[in-house]
Amino acid sequence: xHRNIRQWTVPLIALLLxxxxxxxxxxxxxxxxxxxxxxxxxxLGREAAQQVQRExxxxxENSDVDAYVKxxxxxxxxxxxxxxxxxxxxxTFRVVNASDINAFALPGGPMFVNRGMIxxxxxxxxxxxxxxxxxxxxxxxxxTAQATKAGSAGIQLxxxxxxxxxxxxxxxxxxxxxxxxxxxxxxxxxxxxxxxETDADVLGSQIMARAGYDPNDLARMxxxxxxxxxxxxxxxxxxxxxxxxxxxxISDESKKLTIxxxxxxxxxxEFSQAQASLRRMAPAPSSADIARNxxxxxxxxxxxxxxxxxxxxxxxxxxxxSRNFSSRDFSLSVPDNWQELDxxxxxxxxxxxxxxxxxxxxxxxxxxxxxxxxxxxSTDLQSVSDQYVSGLQQGNSYLQTNGGYQRLKIDGRxxxxxxxxxxxxxxxxxxIVDVYTSLIGRGQLFYIVQVVPSNEQGDYRxxxxxxxxxxxxxx
Numbered sequence: 001x002h003r004n005i006r007q008w009t010v011p012l013i014a015l016l017l018x019x020x021x022x023x024x025x026x027x028x029x030x031x032x033x034x035x036x037x038x039x040x041x042x043x044l045g046r047e048a049a050q051q052v053q054r055e056x057x058x059x060x061e062n063s064d065v066d067a068y069v070k071x072x073x074x075x076x077x078x079x080x081x082x083x084x085x086x087x088x089x090x091x092t093f094r095v096v097n098a099s100d101i102n103a104f105a106l107p108g109g110p111m112f113v114n115r116g117m118i119x120x121x122x123x124x125x126x127x128x129x130x131x132x133x134x135x136x137x138x139x140x141x142x143x144t145a146q147a148t149k150a151g152s153a154g155i156q157l158x159x160x161x162x163x164x165x166x167x168x169x170x171x172x173x174x175x176x177x178x179x180x181x182x183x184x185x186x187x188x189x190x191x192x193x194x195x196x197e198t199d200a201d202v203l204g205s206q207i208m209a210r211a212g213y214d215p216n217d218l219a220r221m222x223x224x225x226x227x228x229x230x231x232x233x234x235x236x237x238x239x240x241x242x243x244x245x246x247x248x249x250i251s252d253e254s255k256k257l258t259i260x261x262x263x264x265x266x267x268x269x270e271f272s273q274a275q276a277s278l279r280r281m282a283p284a285p286s287s288a289d290i291a292r293n294x295x296x297x298x299x300x301x302x303x304x305x306x307x308x309x310x311x312x313x314x315x316x317x318x319x320x321x322s323r324n325f326s327s328r329d330f331s332l333s334v335p336d337n338w339q340e341l342d343x344x345x346x347x348x349x350x351x352x353x354x355x356x357x358x359x360x361x362x363x364x365x366x367x368x369x370x371x372x373x374x375x376x377x378s379t380d381l382q383s384v385s386d387q388y389v390s391g392l393q394q395g396n397s398y399l400q401t402n403g404g405y406q407r408l409k410i411d412g413r414x415x416x417x418x419x420x421x422x423x424x425x426x427x428x429x430x431x432i433v434d435v436y437t438s439l440i441g442r443g444q445l446f447y448i449v450q451v452v453p454s455n456e457q458g459d460y461r462x463x464x465x466x467x468x469x470x471x472x473x474x475x
Contacts, residue, residue, distance in 0.1 A: 001399075038141070052106075080210075099287075108138070130221055197246075209260065338351050355367070365426055402421045403419060
């Protein structure tokens with residue numbers, strides 16, 4: 001069964017010193033006045049990064065693409081000039097499974113690169129250029145410098161952090177962002193000043209040359225972003241406005257620099273391999289979809305379906321021992337030998353061998369999927385359930401309804417169960433799908449979808465029944 005069915009629709013890295021620095025030193029850059037301590041940047045960035053990891057879908061840390069971006073990031077960091085190296089800072093890199101052409105770095109070093117940015121780049125140098133530009137903002141401490149410049153150096157760090165989070169992930173931080181705007185910090189992470197953008201372009205060029213990259217790749221990436229930004233405009237450039245003559249400035253700066261001879265080997269081959277790995281994955285959701293669905297279930301630990309998992313016909317039977325899963329909206333028990341696979345609006349539980357990718361889409365053959373859909377279109381449970389089942393069938397056209405609804409209770413609430421069945425194109429066996437639905441607080445639909453081949457129903461019945469009985473709704 002396809003997991004990405006139709007819905008209403010974040011470690012310290014050792015620095016790799018890459019040899020001789022660029023012989024040409026380039027334009028002299030001075031860090032702006034800052035009333036905060038570097039330790040403040042670290043605290044802000046660490047707390048914000050933890051929140052991003054909870055709220056945003058990340059590629060697994062052991063994935064090929066994530067490991068590749070970490071390697072490139074470490075090389076780029078090695079190009080930071082000594083005067084801008086803060087021993088407190090810890091540069092880390094993660095890939096966000098989002099289609100938007102975007103990237104952001106947090107105070108103190110945590111950096112997040114959208115999958116869409118990697119897919120849009122033509123070369124490793126272009127991707128490294130974005131990273132160098134973002135790292136320049138961190139090294140120059142532009143976030144807290146901007147708060148200082150706004151005359152708000154006495155404000156609490158938590159308020160700045162709230163503005164950061166509101167800009168990145170929205171939602172509950174929005175109220176803090178509104179407060180921040182009143183005291184001059186709401187523009188943090190929303191839009192750097194043109195002065196800071198100029199400094200980041202220049203320092204980014206210098207970092208690239210020191211790290212063994214052509215600084216002109218930075219200018220080329222800006223052009224790539226503009227060309228591929230779409231009708232809504234390139235999101236990253238809305239946060240990083242063109243200070244004017246950007247491409248000429250980078251070109252002029254590159255002529256003052258000597259690119260380090262210690263270049264990373266096989267860089268383009270590895271870049272091509274990373275892009276190929278991404279193409280084998282299911283399409284990434286947009287940031288808008290992520291924001292829209294982040295109130296739906298899932299534990300938020302970012303464990304998406306790994307690319308290297310292979311569907312096999314005989315996954316292990318459900319363990320008789322259980323473990324508890326909790327999200328902000330609900331909790332339930334599942335067999336302790338089932339993996340937890342987060343998506344943007346749901347969480348899937350399945351044993352090894354029962355999940356993976358097929359034709360670029362996430363699929364599973366045994367197990368269950370649970371989540372919450374916000375903004376249900378009706379207060380009538382059967383009407384909303386009909387819409388959900390219809391969406392499930394559109395994503396899995398082989399499934400047909402098998403009888404009507406059965407009424408039951410889930411955590412004391414009215415609920416419905418409906419069975420679907422059909423010959424699975426994944427296993428070539430008849431598949432039984434039981435769909436449980438219940439309306440919960442704030443116009444939301446809670447659902448559980450249980451999937452198993454018909455000839456293995458007996459092995460899964462107890463686990464499935466225990467799951468439904470264990471559900472506890474948080475609102």
